[in-house]
Amino acid sequence: MYRLLLCSLLCLFLYSSAKADTFTLTSGRIFTGFDFFNISVSGPNISINGGAAGEPGNLTFATCTFPCAPGSILNVGGTVPAALLNIGFSPATVTLNGVTFPQIFFTGELTFTGSAVLPSDFVTGQPFQVPFTMQGQFIGFTPCPGTLRCNQVFDITVTGSGIATATIPQFGRRTAVYVFSPAVEPVPEPATLGLLGIGLSAVFAKVRRRHRKGR
Secondary structure (H helix, E strand, O other): OOOHHHHHHHHHHHOOOOOOEEEEOOOOEEEEEOEEEEEEEEEOOEEEEEEEEOOOOOOOOOEEEEOOOOOOEEEEEEEEHHHHHHOOOEEEEEEOOOEEEEEEEEEEEEEEEEEEOOOOOOOOOOOEEEEEEEEEEEEEEEEOEEEEEEEEEEEEEEEEEEEEEEEEEOOOOOOOEEEOOOOOOOOOOOHHHHHHHHHHHHHHHHHHHHHHHHH
């Protein structure tokens, strides 16, 4: 118990600057359904590993406009209370800016957004991929005797995007697996590249004319 309290005090001292920081998730996944939630993600200066099961109320699984058939809109998203991560599993392990917190319980929430129209060859129960974005907040606490949450050690904003794989079987559990990836920089369109080339050619011609006049 004394070691846990000592760790809490050291974390508070070493990590006081972490509050209100924003972190972007660039790899890993969040696996979610109606009564479970598992997270194993990372990004620059952040990693989170934890999970929960057995508590209904998670609304971030896949849904579909009825009937779920070709032409219907499949949605992945919703908001899940981060407190669900505190149920059924051991505490999460979180690393922020090089500081590792081995026993963390959460409050806060995560919001996922994504949708796509099901194609003509869609079959019920077939996994289907949908781009998504996510943003939310994690407030982390270390436990104290008799309670899950005691010492607050961080309050962070998290963002991310990637591809979600949604599964909606005719019977059984609906799920969504959110796989994070780095943001992709937009590729210049051919027309934009053409204009850039014309502009550079004009600048080069002008410089060349001035050089000839100066001889």
